[in-house]
Amino acid sequence: MSELQLVKTKDSTEQFSITTTPQEEKEDPYLVKFDGIDDKEDASRLSRLHKWTIVGIISIGSVCVTCISSSVALAMPHIMEHFHVSHEVAVLNISFFILGLGTGGCFLSPISEFHGRRIVYIGGLATMIAFEFLTAFSNNIGGVIFGRFMSGFFGSSYMSVASGSFADLFKANKQAGKDANKELTLAMVLYSVAPFLGPSLGSLISGFINTSLDFRWTFYVFIIWSGVLLLAVILFVPETYEPINLRRKARRLRKATGDDKYYAPIDKLERNLFATVLTSCQRPMLLLFKDNMTALLNLYTGFTLAVVYLFFVAFPYIFSTVYNFSLSEQGLSFLGLVVGMVSTCLISPYFIDKGYVALLKRNNGVGKPEFRFVPLCVGAFIVPAGLFIIAWTSYPHVHWIAPIIGSAVYGSGTILVFNSIFAYTVEAYRLYAASAMATNSFTRSVMSCVFPLFGLQMYKGMGIQWATSLLAFFACILIPIPFLFFKYGETLRSKSPYTWNVD
Structure with a gap:
């Protein structure tokens, strides 16, 4: 019987893929599919x-x-x-x-x-x-x-x-x-x-x-x-979306032929929206509280993005008090983040793929999810480096371009962290990848929601240099995580009820 099989897209959102047996396709002439003939609805x-x-x-x-x-x-x-x-x-x-x-x-x-x-x-x-x-x-x-x-x-x-x-x-x-x-x-x-x-x-x-x-x-x-x-x-x-477009094709065929027997696979779907929403909310929470690897990776991405949102409070304060920037100039101070993030997004995939292929060759062509941690191992050092640059160049006697360069460095490290952890999550949590990514998104959102609330008080109380350094020190504490996961990740995965194990 035809069915809708749940599969993962490249960012691991869930979607249905239509699967039918060859026997069914041959025996059921009323099952609608895209076959290259009269496929007006095929996107x-x-x-x-x-x-x-x-x-x-x-x-x-x-x-x-x-x-x-x-x-x-x-x-x-x-x-x-x-x-x-x-x-x-x-x-x-x-x-x-x-x-x-x-x-x-x-x-x-x-x-x-x-x-x-x-x-x-x-x-x-x-x-x-x-x-x-x-x-x-x-x-x-x-x-x-x-x-x-x-x-x-x-x-x-x-x-x-x-x-x-x-x-x-x-x-x-x-x-x-x-x-x-x-x-x-x-x-x-x-x-x-x-x-x-x-x-x-x-x-x-x-x-x-x-x-x-x-x-x-x-x-x-x-x-x-x-x-x-x-x-x-x-x-x-x-x-x-193919299942919906097949349903539309089935409706068109029923109207054109007058035969109500034509149907699409989604017409036989027995799932309901309430159960799907409940699952999409429940499983991410189970992953967050029952899988330590998920919790640590979420902490890493959550902290990294939360600092970006804290900058929206900190940068206006830094550049107005240290450099007397106007509002429009304070807005331009975010160009460093833009340049660092966008350039790394566009350039890094080439080098990431190259590094992954090199590790595959060293491992006789056998891939491991842990190979995805190489960019994170690099980004783990770049993130605190960018924060330290921002911290100790934010002085009136130092040109304003220096902390902006620091923000560009931080932005570059952010992309490396995210690309690496997202790629690892999709590969290591294959069956539950969508839930793992939803957990990550929820954690990032909560941390990004909280950080701006105390950012200004922290910068006023500790001073620009030490407030930013505090963030950098915490980023330094996170540095060992990718190296430990790279070395012991396979063992940790074997003990997790959610991750995929090559064995």
Whole structure:
């Protein structure tokens, strides 16, 4: 009997793959499938231009959502003055958006398994815009913060199903051949830049807006951007999820032939949305509390990204007090992070693959998930190095470019840490990879939510140099983790009920 088999995409989001037995395909003429004949609904057969237009729209959407997360960083002085609230309350506008962004995927991603990608993109983005209006026009700080949380929750639609859409578009078939895998890899590289580029770019844009306009234009600008994106999705992004498109083909055939016997595999699906959402929320928590490897890797990525979000509080303080930067110049101080992250995202895949192949040759062609830790072993030193540069060059007599270079170094280390841990997680937790990644996302979101809340107090109390050094010292404590996992990872995996073991 035909069934929908759960498989993992390149970033380990779950999606269904249609599996049928040869006997069934031969015996059941009413089972609808894509066979190269009259496949109007098959998204993998769209033109190359249309496919890359879709990739571009989804990637830009991810940049927009992550931009919004940090967009209020340089609007906080105005928010504090307008609503008569403390700095801690104003920072909640950053923290709650991040929390929403991290938790929304658990609820929105399963919807795509039953109703397709397009409805998640359009519904998520439209609802996000609605809550952006609440944020922009509310005269109550509680309403603004609630609007920020819900905007992040529904904006996570772009983060939760994007890779599934790319896998749909660049699915290998006779027409696409081997080029499909190459294009999928290129699409994922392009998309992987977006979540890291967005937060830094959001602060940069916010700096220019809040220099000469009312702080509410911080929200208006992103409402306009989101609205243009929604229109682009409606016009240019069709449904790409194969089970849903097969259902549409079955409906078309039933209407054209008048025969109601035609059906798609998803029509026989016995799962329900509630059970899927429950599983997507429950298993990540079990992984977090019952698997020590997961906990440590989550701590590493959580700390690394949380420091990035702490910078949205720390950088305005550093560059305004030490270098007397204006708001727009404070926004430009995030260019170092942008350059470091984007350049490493684009360059590192080549060197990472090269290092992995070298380790494969040394191990007689037998791969191990631990080989993925090589970039992390490098990034483990780069992350604290970048923090120490920021810490001990932030003096009036040292040129302002020095701490910005330090932030670029830190940004580069961040990408190496994330790429390595994500690749290891997908390979080591094969069966539970989606849950492991959801756990990682949740941990990162909680830590990134908390760090900005105490960042300014820490910098004022300890001083710029020692506050940043404290972060660097903690990063140094984490250095042994990749080396220990590289050496003993296989043994640790054999004791875990969740990881995949080569034996």
